[in-house]
Amino acid sequence: MARVKANAKAPATRPVRCYHCGHEHEVAARASRVSCPKCAKSLRVENVTIRTTEGWQHFQTCGRVTILAKGKLVAQTVEAQLGIEVRGGLEAKSYRGGPVTLKKNAVWRGDCVAPSITVEPGARVQRSAFVIGAADPGR
Numbered sequence: 001m002a003r004v005k006a007n008a009k010a011p012a013t014r015p016v017r018c019y020h021c022g023h024e025h026e027v028a029a030r031a032s033r034v035s036c037p038k039c040a041k042s043l044r045v046e047n048v049t050i051r052t053t054e055g056w057q058h059f060q061t062c063g064r065v066t067i068l069a070k071g072k073l074v075a076q077t078v079e080a081q082l083g084i085e086v087r088g089g090l091e092a093k094s095y096r097g098g099p100v101t102l103k104k105n106a107v108w109r110g111d112c113v114a115p116s117i118t119v120e121p122g123a124r125v126q127r128s129a130f131v132i133g134a135a136d137p138g139r
C-alpha cells in the first residue's frame with residue numbers, strides 16, 4: 001500500500017558538524033552546500049557520488065561518498081563524515097571520517113582513520129596506514 005506523500009513527515013532539517021571549526025548546527029534536509037553560521041566558511045553537506053575521475057586538493061563533505069566502479073577520487077585529503085563506499089578507486093594522502101567499505105575491485109591508497117572498515121574479497125589496498133576503531137575523528 002502506498003502511503004500518501006512520504007515527505008509529509010520527513011524532517012525539515014538535519015544535524016551537521018562543520019569540518020572547518022567543529023560547530024554543530026542544523027541544515028535544511030536537502031541542502032547541498034551551506035555556510036557555517038560560526039566560521040562562515042563554505043560547507044558541503046550532501047552525499048556525493050563519484051562517477052568519473054575527479055581530482056581535488058581537499059575533498060570534504062558532511063555526508064557520504066560513493067565511488068562508482070568507473071570513478072576515481074584523487075585528492076590530498078578526503079573527509080566523509082558519514083562514510084565512504086568504494087567500488088572504483090581512491091588515491092589520497094589521507095582519509096578520515098565514517099566507516100569505509102571497499103567493494104570487490106576497489107583500489108584504495110591512502111592513510112585511513114575510520115571507526116570501521118569492510119573489505120570484500122577482490123578489493124586491493126596499496127601501501128597505506130590504517131587506524132581503525134578510532135573514535136569518530138573530530139568529536
Ligand SMILES: [Zn+2]
Binds near residue numbers: 020038
Ligand atoms: Zn565552521
